Amino acid sequence: MVTTTAPAGTASDDPPLGRRVVALFAPYRGRLLLIGLAILVTAGLGIANPFLTQAVFDDALFAPDGPRLGLLTALVAAMIVIALVSGLIGVGQTYLTTVLGNRVMQGLRDRLFAHLQRMHLGFFTSTKTGVIQSRLDNDVAGVQSVVTETASSILGNVVTVVASVIAMLALSWQLSLVAFVLMPVFIVLQIRVGRVRRKVAANTQASLSDMSAITQESLSVSGVLLAKVFGRQDHEIERYRAENARQTDLQVRQTMTGQSFFAVVQAFFAITPAAVYLVAGYVGTGSGAALLSAGTLVAFTTLQSRLLFPAVQLLRVSLDVQTSLALFQRIFAYLDLVPAVTDPPGARTLDKQHARGSVEFHEVWFGYPRSEEDSPPDGAPPSDEDREPTWALQDLSLRIEPGQLAAVVGPSGAGKTSLSYLVPRLYDVDRGAVRLDGIDVRKLTQASLAQVIGMVTQDTYLFHATIAENLRYAAPDATDAELEAAARAANIHDRIVGFEAGYETVVGERGYRLSGGEKQRLAIARVILANPRVLILDEATSALDTVSERLVQHALETVMSGRTTIAIAHRLSTVLAADVIFAMDGGRLVEHGTHAELLAQGGLYAKLYAEQFGAGQVEARCADGVRFRDGAVLRQERTDVA
Template sequence: MNGQPVRPEAEARLLPRIAELFRPYRVQVLLVALAILVTSGLGVVNPLLIRTVFDEALFCGAGCPDLDLLARLVALMAAVPIVGGAIGVGQTYLANRVGQRVMQDLRDRLYAHLQRMSLRFFTATRTGEIQSRLANDVGGVQSVVTDTAATVLANVVIVASTLIAMFVISWPLTVLSLLLTPLFAWLTYRVGKTRRQVVEVTQQSKAEMSAITQETLSVSGVLLAKVFGRQQDEIERFRRENRRLAELQVRQQMIGQGFFAVVQAFFSIMPALVYLVAGYLLASGRGPAISAGTLVAFTTLQTRLFFPVGQLLRVSVEVQSSLALFRRIFDYLDLTPEIVDAPDAVALPAESVRGRIRFRHVYFTYGETRLPPSLVAPVGDGRRSPEPDGHHDEATGRPWILEDVDFEIEPGQLVALVGPSGAGKTTISYLIPRLYDVTAGAVEIDGVDVRNIQLASLTRLIGMVTQEPYLFHASVRDNLLYARPDATQEEIEQAARLALIHDRILELDQGYDTVVGERGYRMSGGEKQRLAIARVILKDPRILILDEATSSLDTASERLVQRALQPVMAGRTTIAIAHRLSTILNADVIFVIDRGRIVERGTHRELLERGGLYAQLYRQQFGEGLIEARCQDGLVLASGQVIAGEA
């Protein structure tokens, strides 16, 4: 994937895989091949008729010209290209249709495969690189897929039929015409090999260009560049890569041009050499007699031969270049998705799920895992995994992102995860819907290991509201329907009312049909959060995960979002992750996470009285003043004292 030359055995494996792409359309391919055979065979007819015209109709001795024979031959010569042209039109249509279907299948297959890849893949790969594989690489093989197969077959048939006809007419002249062909074939291979290497580097440069434009021309990228005054730096960065790409493309196009110019010149000179050799043969009286018709027919066939040979040489270079692109595409298709359904995975009916969540001695690392067999517990086995020796997460240097995390959440409970940044709170939330799989231990829902639950079923059970909700560049309605495409307008509006965003939507220019802009930039942070909440309400999950859902909002927006969350959390198992402790005072239980471990657990009051890490975090946020949150029964001071009611 880094410009290294393709080994012969790797190239040999590519060709059957490329051929396999055409298997679903083998009937159409057979029809195209049949049409090519007919049209190519018809192409030999006219040069042979030319010899008959010269030797039997025009210059046949006494009684010539034979006008009746000449008329019949001319009529036949006129009919041949008409019939061949009609068949050729159908052949071209069918070949292009097959080629475009193959391209469609390849794009669909690549996109579907990428959708199945785990979150780990996308966090390690730039979006621009992925887009380049779908657009530039797949687009780069389009001409090869749609045209090359038909071109190769047509030219092979033309060359074969023409050579047979030439040998029949004059084998010495044929040998003379083909004298340098093996040398040209070898040089073509060398040119193609060099060009293939340049093509791969060019595609890498295109991927870099896609990544630069995707990163810097998004709303977030443009805003960042403007705020830090880096527009000129980004322009220079783009220019450098653009200059490199332009130079590579010029080099790619020029490779072999001198060689092909020599080939073209040789092909153009060969008929003159044939006339010269024929003249010497006639003058010397040696060799077979060559009539004028034979000479004209042979040079006509020779001209017909050289064009497809030149085409085949060029196509050979194009095919070798395309192998680099196919290899990049297959590199992605060969990636194995990490998160897949187990063979015996079950579907949990949403209506029967209670929502009990259990973490059984969970260990997790984002890096490569090198666990001894004794550490990894079988799926569904709740036994404690032995503590690892000396294993470190490559990204952080810590022994584990999560280490021996063990807790249980009862159905309908509101549970809060708090702790310093990087403690592992979000990672815990990612393990429940299987965005990642545990390294050791198990995560269970209603006693069933999530690895034994079908992914589609698991997705229906869980809803998430993140700190930065993603909105598509589409209408408000379309963004809400993403959760449940079959929802009615009445259900959409009801969800928006529960999320306290319905009235604001009606104030927009086109109401629910208003386009929210790239990543929802026409909406404020609080409005985007409430739209995300409305989307989750439409989904109606049994388990709700709130990942820093209010941490980036101002006080007024935070209160609105908290109010909107109340009906969503009612009757559901809810996990709330928060830096702002004012959002989780009503939690049934609070788990305090530090460096991947649960270091404290209890209610807000219990944790304050304990005076541990939670109390320390609480004092750092609120000092001795009033917090900006309301408990179920009254306001609470920073010390935990209740002003009114009972916390």
């Protein structure tokens, strides 16, 4: 059994997390250098202003020999130029940081979506769609503002704070002690608040995932229909309301966490100037009075007020970083998942034009794990007992020759669908091998397998798009004439042109504007466009009425012609004329042969046949099976149905 694990940890046990976040910016080094240069220039210009202010007071307005208007004019002009230049640089810096942040998030979303597309089928069968959507939408959106603004904010504020502190020390170390006395206390408190906020942020995103899952399940066409049929609308409303209330509480907690701390910090910075004036009075009465001129005091308080905003911003940003790390951890947890089905080094490409289409199962064992290890790492890891598979296929060996129609029958849980999943390598076997044209499918590229193998399932999936767009999903370059030819071969063209918009008709979510038979025939037309060498039919007609079943069967006769076909069915009327029938039970092959041979053996197939058909219907059903493979009679039947 192939398993996948996902690392789940916190910042304390995941040191590389910060480096991984920084690595996201690596492709944009040049832009980062420009942003850094702009920040340094802006910070330098900003620090120059207090010294210009000091010169205005001490050297121009209150010079020993009286006001010096020429110098005052020059100093004021310099202050104006600095303000204008800083503003222009700020606009450019904002543009660069906005583009940079959004490009980083674009790359992260693309990378996450591409990684999820490559995950194997088992991941999606064990994970709610809404939870996956939440990772792409809510988690990425949660860190977008931090990524867009934080990098430049941290650098700019650090430069400003460092430059301001140096300038304040240069002006008066005594006053600087008053201004910085409580800063170590604030840093310690900030670290503690950050830890709490990170935990709340993780819980908030988990709640958003649950809300997305509820919305996706309850507001889909299927979910709404189910709720209406069973009168459970109030239950769904209450389920959403309860999770929404939890989300609101968590959002309030996340917002309010640290607000008291910031109120204390801001109050300290607001009170400090008064303390500075008091200390200045005492310092100014001693031998060091010359050091505290009016210009020095004004410059110092200007620097202090300039220090307030970046210092508080750094503390706030550090909390935002703590919050975003919780979200990054959830995103990287998905990126760290290793797909169970991958192309091995040196994988071979199977050319569809030269593929023969023989399929062989050789001593195959396959089982689904009880608890998928590659499910989202939000909970505790599964135990060793949970990792043990329940065998869906046991020691299965069979061979299907090129061009044969092979039917696979058996009771529910016999392993029929599991068998069909292994041929296109949606899952990998645990033991043994599945071979296509004598080559182990694990040694072939997944892309070439998808070209050679086509599937028509009972649950046909159509996108909320036009009929033409749904058909072209199999062949993006198909012409209108090719679409029509495929639709005619699938007995669906006349129905399509009956719609007002024809092939441009929007089918609705999952194709709900169409009947079951119409969706199946569209799926068959789509497969015809793909033109696979091996065709897998998984319960393709089991949910259809008699008329729709016959129309679909006629369409299937066209698509099966000249192809190796594996037909899985509960309704045996669809497989009576198969070249070979494989009867399965409990994941094992119990018998195989033609319809007549298996009836004569009186085994599992004969029992299943007797349960489905009364004695008086056997000959008629056998005749239907013959007609199913006889083109001349099929054409007559199409006329009768029409």
